[in-house]
Amino acid sequence: MLRDGGLVAFPTETVYGLGADALHEAAVRRVFLAKGRPADNPLIVHLASAADLGAVASSVPPLAARLAGAFWPGALTLVLDAGPRVPAVVRGGLATVAARVPDHPVALALLDAAQTPVAAPSANSSGRPSPTTAGHVVDDLDGAVDIVLDGGPCALGVESTVVDARGSAPLVLRDGAVTREALEAVAGGATSWADHAAAPPSPGVRYRHYRPRCRVVIAPAGQGAAVAAARAAATPGGRPSAGDGRVGLVGTEAPPPGVVEIARYHDAAELARLLYGALRAAEEAAVDVVVVEGVADEGIGRAVMDRLRRAAG
Ligand code: TXA
Ligand code: MG
Numbered sequence: 181m182l183r184d185g186g187l188v189a190f191p192t193e194t195v196y197g198l199g200a201d202a203l204h205e206a207a208v209r210r211v212f213l214a215k216g217r218p219a220d221n222p223l224i225v226h227l228a229s230a231a232d233l234g235a236v237a238s239s240v241p242p243l244a245a246r247l248a249g250a251f252w253p254g255a256l257t258l259v260l261d262a263g264p265r266v267p268a269v270v271r272g273g274l275a276t277v278a279a280r281v282p283d284h285p286v287a288l289a290l291l292d293a294a295q296t297p298v299a300a301p302s303a304n305s306s307g308r309p310s311p312t313t314a315g316h317v318v319d320d321l322d323g324a325v326d327i328v329l330d331g332g333p334c335a336l337g338v339e340s341t342v343v344d345a346r347g348s349a350p351l352v353l354r355d356g357a358v359t360r361e362a363l364e365a366v367a368g369g370a371t372s373w374a375d376h377a378a379a380p381p382s383p384g385v386r387y388r389h390y391r392p393r394c395r396v397v398i399a400p401a402g403q404g405a406a407v408a409a410a411r412a413a414a415t416p417g418g419r420p421s422a423g424d425g426r427v428g429l430v431g432t433e434a435p436p437p438g439v440v441e442i443a444r445y446h447d448a449a450e451l452a453r454l455l456y457g458a459l460r461a462a463e464e465a466a467v468d469v470v471v472v473e474g475v476a477d478e479g480i481g482r483a484v485m486d487r488l489r490r491a492a493g
Pocket of ligand 1: 221339
């Protein structure tokens, strides 16, 4: 299907991807159409192995080789100067290409069988929460995708960390499932665009994202704050900013009376795993507001809070 220019959704360890042959321009254009994705937001190219990096990047500097050696297969995407074979449509017109080797047996089997690099954004409609089950993919893209490979729920639940690996230190363009702490352990100081750049160099970070069809309110971590926020939101006139209506809770404690339990988690890794599904479940429960108890901005929690802040607008 990929070689014929079709679209194949597949599971990875992070989220489901919507794949097309990265060297097939018309197929890649279909990916943008299916998602309603802006043409200037480039796609990640998925490779069967690190040995294939030279097929899409014009050179592999020492830092990139070190990061690939340490984290692939895995949830780290490397941005490098693009080689001549990668069509401009994949790169969103940039001179760079983003690539990773996913850590999932179904994804690796697909890449191995396809014998071509596979360009794949997350398999959601643009702006929606990313898909962590095959059902989420079908909900967003039924009719626009030719095959959906069902590999069950994704193990990590947030997308890969996107890193510019062209310099002497990794520059984090998007936080993700590989933590800053893990990057620092391998490459010394990891820096983020947010620490020193006025405009984010990763186009996707500019766009509205991860929005469910209900309002998302972030509550502080721990000690009943989320329960109190949910109770206040559910009390008519109790909290004007939350509005009146049905309220759902994603947190570490049981919801108060009158509040719908959407999901319960124990730690940041579990929230990462279930967050996108919970945002979709909140829609299905027809709540007007979902209160989500936050986690500390460290480790995997950094990526989770980034997604949550964007979901909350
Ligand atoms: O875990 C993941 O990364 C998943 C799975 C399917 O691999 N994919 C994913 O793709 O999250 P997507 O398209 O939803 O997000 C890709 C991000 C976007 O923010 C995009 O702007 C950025 O990577 N990106 C892609 N190519 C880039 C480049 N050449 N330079 C800078 N950022 C780039
Ligand atoms: Mg995405």
